[in-house]
Amino acid sequence: MADKIQTHHLTAYFGKVRGVHDINMNIQENQITAIIGPSGCGKSTFVRCLNRMHEVIVGAYAEGEVILDGDNIYAPEVDPVQVRRRIGMVFQKPTPFPTMSIEDNVAAGLKLNGVTFNKSEKEAVVERCLKQAALWEEVKDRLRAPGGSLSGGQQQRLCVARALAVEPEVLLMDEPCSALDPISTARIEELLIELKANYTIVIVTHNMQQAARTADMTAFFFSGDLIEFGETRQIFTNPDRRETEDYITGRFG
Amino acid sequence: MDQPQPLHTNLRYEEELRGLRATLLKMGGLVERQIAEAIDALVNRDTELAKQVIERDKEVNRMDIDTDETCIRLLALHQPAGSDLRFITTGLKITVDLERIGDNAVNIAERAVELNEEPQIKPYIDIPRMASIAQSMVKDSIDAFMRQDTGLCDAVIARDDEVDGLNRQVYRELLSYMAEDPRLIARSTRILFISKYLERIADHAENIAEMVTFMVKGKMIKHMDKK
Numbered sequence: 001m002a003d004k005i006q007t008h009h010l011t012a013y014f015g016k017v018r019g020v021h022d023i024n025m026n027i028q029e030n031q032i033t034a035i036i037g038p039s040g041c042g043k044s045t046f047v048r049c050l051n052r053m054h055e056v057i058v059g060a061y062a063e064g065e066v067i068l069d070g071d072n073i074y075a076p077e078v079d080p081v082q083v084r085r086r087i088g089m090v091f092q093k094p095t096p097f098p099t100m101s102i103e104d105n106v107a108a109g110l111k112l113n114g115v116t117f118n119k120s121e122k123e124a125v126v127e128r129c130l131k132q133a134a135l136w137e138e139v140k141d142r143l144r145a146p147g148g149s150l151s152g153g154q155q156q157r158l159c160v161a162r163a164l165a166v167e168p169e170v171l172l173m174d175e176p177c178s179a180l181d182p183i184s185t186a187r188i189e190e191l192l193i194e195l196k197a198n199y200t201i202v203i204v205t206h207n208m209q210q211a212a213r214t215a216d217m218t219a220f221f222f223s224g225d226l227i228e229f230g231e232t233r234q235i236f237t238n239p240d241r242r243e244t245e246d247y248i249t250g251r252f253g
Numbered sequence: 254m255d256q257p258q259p260l261h262t263n264l265r266y267e268e269e270l271r272g273l274r275a276t277l278l279k280m281g282g283l284v285e286r287q288i289a290e291a292i293d294a295l296v297n298r299d300t301e302l303a304k305q306v307i308e309r310d311k312e313v314n315r316m317d318i319d320t321d322e323t324c325i326r327l328l329a330l331h332q333p334a335g336s337d338l339r340f341i342t343t344g345l346k347i348t349v350d351l352e353r354i355g356d357n358a359v360n361i362a363e364r365a366v367e368l369n370e371e372p373q374i375k376p377y378i379d380i381p382r383m384a385s386i387a388q389s390m391v392k393d394s395i396d397a398f399m400r401q402d403t404g405l406c407d408a409v410i411a412r413d414d415e416v417d418g419l420n421r422q423v424y425r426e427l428l429s430y431m432a433e434d435p436r437l438i439a440r441s442t443r444i445l446f447i448s449k450y451l452e453r454i455a456d457h458a459e460n461i462a463e464m465v466t467f468m469v470k471g472k473m474i475k476h477m478d479k480k
Contacts, residue, residue: 237471249261250262251261
């Protein structure tokens with residue numbers, strides 16, 4: 001399996017405080033990679049470095065390299081907006097534009113990127129993305145209804161559809177199910193597994209069973225360090241590192 | 254991972270895991286006693302003791318059910334991972350072997366009751382030797398489980414050959430008795446069964462030792478070097 005993203009000595013700072021430290025990790029193409037670890041261990045900071053979202057916070061910056069298909073996204077000539085188009089992100093809480101219609105929500109990313117399209121092109125994109133996000137059947141008869149009228153789980157899938165519209169190569173998901181009920185969670189997980197045929201997915205989760213169910217590879221972070229990274233099955237049945245074992249078995253003080 | 258593990262954050266979970274460990278230890282102790290007393294009942298021609306062994310099997314069965322229920326509850330409620338997952342799934346399998354060992358002890362007691370009704374063919378020599386090895390294998394396999402000791406597992410697995418050797422020896426000896434005097438066939442067959450039950454007990458202990466090795470190392474050694 002080819003590496004889609006490689007990080008080399010990636011260190012992220014909030015002013016003088018170090019968020020993650022010297023991370024070297026290879027994220028494989030068309031795989032789901034889960035990042036687990038206790039609160040404050042740097043897992044969100046790490047994924048936000050992968051599409052240059054970290055530096056959006058005042059005083060925050062990153063050192064080291066993030067190589068996407070062979071090119072360092074932190075090279076001086078790189079436009080972060082272009083990086084974020086290739087590496088999309090879905091957040092913890094569903095963030096649709098609440099008064100905007102469902103179809104306009106899906107097309108919003110394209111509009112912001114200055115893409116122009118006619119009515120039938122827009123309809124095609126909306127249908128494709130809603131189908132990919134497993135939301136089409138539930139909303140196809142009310143595409144003009146506001147995004148805020150959907151349930152939490154539907155809103156989160158709408159956000160996935162919106163992220164997919166710009167045709168990213170990588171999808172970063174920061175706790176995408178933590179505000180959802182078990183059925184919506186199962187739908188999102190099912191969706192991730194379908195999407196990995198075409199995308200590379202990195203998911204941050206506090207729910208270890210979610211990582212165990214969905215991810216091919218799992219990374220365990222602790223106090224800003226990458227402690228262990230390996231096949232999900234091995235991490236959850238027989239991890240190499242004592243810290244990982246203590247965390248997955250619930251022995252953390 | 255040599256140093257002792259810290260406690261689980263969820264103390265009720267920690268307590269339930271300890272409870273499972275304690276039940277298995279108790280069950281191991283009980284089946285050991287069942288083997289010893291079944292053989293005593295045979296050697297000392299003590300039918301009353303044999304009947305007690307048969308009656309006490311209910312306790313072994315109850316512990317088997319308790320263990321199953323505890324393991325299933327732990328799996329359903331706590332989604333165990335890592336060494337806990339290996340411990341619980343191993344417990345779930347060990348209880349099956351312990352329960353079968355208990356059944357084999359009952360079978361020995363049943364044959365003893367039958368044999369005690371007729372004159373003894375000859376003093377029992379190899380059978381008590383086999384029983385004491387098989388019993389020590391059961392004890393050590395459970396100790397290995399408690400102490401997570403794979404060295405002890407290897408020793409248990411190695412000792413199985415001794416029991417197999419004694420079983421063959423008993424077979425040859427009884428065969429010659431039966432050939433000489435057909436009136437001994439019924440009694441000899443019963444002793445042959447007892448020898449086979451002991452051989453099975455040793456096999457169950459070997460199974461436990463293999464599963465404990467998996468539990469400790471996370472590596473399967475079963476069916477690796479079957480003759």
